[in-house]
Amino acid sequence: ETGVTQSPTHLIKTRGQQVTLRCSSQSGHNTVSWYQQALGQGPQFIFQYYREEKNGRGNFPPRFSGLQFPNYSSELNVNALELDDSALYLCASSAGLAGSEQYFGPGTRLTVT
């Protein structure tokens, strides 16, 4: 059973650019959640996908968008990058919604210059 994987591990982008981060969920999991963790802060919930449908969203602007594929892997897209978008982006997968434990990936460290 493979765990949650994320790619890339690190990424440097310039302000105004667009970025796509990827997450492969753990085998058997149909739910993926994305989080942003700024340095020294706790994670902030971006959104969750359940069986390819968005199932909740945090307080992030529309330039943060996502997608979940039929194999339940997921992408996080961020347009018009800002310096404050520099953070660790974490995804977590779970087998279902309420009452399901989340398994976190190692994260993607995004630096916007």
Place this chain on the structure above:
Amino acid sequence: KNEVEQSPQNLTAQEGEFITINCSYSVGISALHWLQQHPGGGIVSLFMLSSGKKKHGRLIATINIQEKHSSLHITASHPRDSAVYICAVRSGGTGNQFYFGTGTSLTVIP
């Protein structure tokens, strides 16, 4: 005010000490998670609670739904327990929001 508050923010303990980290939340929840994050970012889920108490090895987590409070206890602490411990809650109802505390940074000294 954050929906999830943790205390203390930083904690230093001697090896072998009993450690308690507290979490208070202000929203209705369907579940509360305790997470462990090591330097470099990797997060491990330690517990998911909706009531009562859970125990894994030297770790114990309790939750009091009426008081909206949870505690994470570490017995016989060890330097390898040094990490950031994060409390997170999943809101109840259809909103499906997750709220995180800012974490408690624990250092256990040999």
